[in-house]
Amino acid sequence: MKFGKLLAGAVLALGVGGAAFADGHEKTKVGFVYVGPVGDGGWTYEHDQGRLAVEAEFGDKVETVYVENVAEGPDSERVMTQMALDGADLIFTTSFGYMDPTNNVAAKFPDVKFEHATGYKRLHPNVSTYSARFYEGRAVQGHIAGNMTKSNIIGYIGSFPIPEVIRGINSAYIHAKKVNPDVEMKIVWVYTWFDPAKEADAAKVLIEQGADVVLQHTDSTAPQAAAQEAGNVVTFGQASDMGQYAPFPRVSSIIDDWAPYYIARTRAVMEGTWEQMDTWDGIGPGMVKIGEISDAVPAEVKAEAIALRDALADGSYHAFTGPLNKQDGTAWLADGETADDGTLAGMNFYVEGIEGEIPQ
Incomplete structure (x- = not known):
């Protein structure tokens, strides 16, 4: 999903504080780039619920960061670049229009894993794509x-x-x-x-x-x-x-459940088993409810x-x-x-x- 426009006031928010365990082992840092505000009640809200699920699953083994209200295009590329420079190990880019920026930044940071939502371009071995049916x-x-x-x-x-x-x-x-x-x-x-x-x-x-x-x-x-x-x-x-x-008037809904995917992909980075893949799941696997x-x-x-x-x-x-x-x-x-x-x-x-x- 997502082409979008810039909504004023992009905000960088940090999750778990600190950078390393007492034994010197680095936390896994996971970044999220959002096209809308986390309070939109829809698309971005559900992606952020996935981020919170990552924190709940891994506790102080992870640090999560996010930037909301990021316009698709050059603004998103700058945000992704800064996340990578700030030490992110894994970055989820959650809008269709982030597709080319994701691949552009991935080329510059081959050691960072990138996951692009709803896109189809995987131009570098450190880029995966995922979407829901x-x-x-x-x-x-x-x-x-x-x-x-x-x-x-x-x-x-x-x-x-x-x-x-x-x-x-x-x-x-x-x-x-x-x-x-x-x-x-x-x-x-x-x-x-x-x-x-x-x-x-x-x-x-x-x-x-x-x-x-x-x-x-x-x-x-x-x-x-x-x-x-x-x-x-x-x-x-x-x-x-x-x-x-x-x-x-709301008689039912489509609910996007990203949490299991975000947890699995974060675990793969932590365990060193992350591989490039394309995921397109629906009601059966539970990505769509x-x-x-x-x-x-x-x-x-x-x-x-x-x-x-x-x-x-x-x-x-x-x-x-x-x-x-x-x-x-x-x-x-x-x-x-x-x-x-x-x-x-x-x-x-x-x-x-x-x-x-x-x-x-």
């Missing part, structure tokens, strides 16, 4: 949304038109359409990951266009608040539970959503299963055929039935 959670949300809409209009707040977000839009639409053939999806692009004002405005625009269900691929709780104010508009938590808006489905959802729909979640988790169902066509009507997946990871990773098209063009 958020689109599996979107399938569950789409199923609920298609059942709950009364206007047959579902709104979607898109951050940036990158494959991750396009996958989510397609997955939500496919599963809403399965249960409600009359459903339409309206999309508003905000070109930011975290901007509460823009996110709230986007939600209001979608509601004015008739949407009574709003999904988001942005990081703040502002769309939840806008829906609550409008009344009778269903929402879903994004990246974090956003449970303060349950049981309504479905937040509690509230009683605002009819019992039958709730049961179906849980069954869908479980089928995605055990692999008996794939979120992109044919027959499916692309937006222009050309065949994509035959009946029973499932999408390959390469196509999903580079997805740059809408499926048939979604109106409008993907911005360039």
